[in-house]
Amino acid sequence: MALIFYISSIPLEFPEVVDKLDPTKFSLHVVEYTILGILLPRVAGIKLSFLVGSLYGLSDEMHQLFVPFRVFSLWDWLADVIGIIFGILISTYLIKKPK
Secondary structure, three states: OHHHHHHHOOOOOOOOOOOOOOHHHHHHHHHHHHHHHHHHHHOOOHHHHHHHHHHHHHHHHHHHHHOOOOOOOHHHHHHHHHHHHHHHHHHHHHHHOOO
């Protein structure tokens, strides 16, 4: 979570465009939050992991309002939530998979 916060604290050189969906940026959000979604269930239950991950994504988007040339984006938050769901599903499968 600290790494996500650090990355989102880096100012951009040019203003972000928020009125359209950027597939590359969307994919990066899904990947980073999938990793978080894999890790969270190891310290919390599935429901709490989803809640914490989703709210952290929302707070990260709000945090970017204060970073130069970054903005709050519902597309990014949606990608974060999708990533959390993927990560929790992967983590649940890996935990239940017989060794």
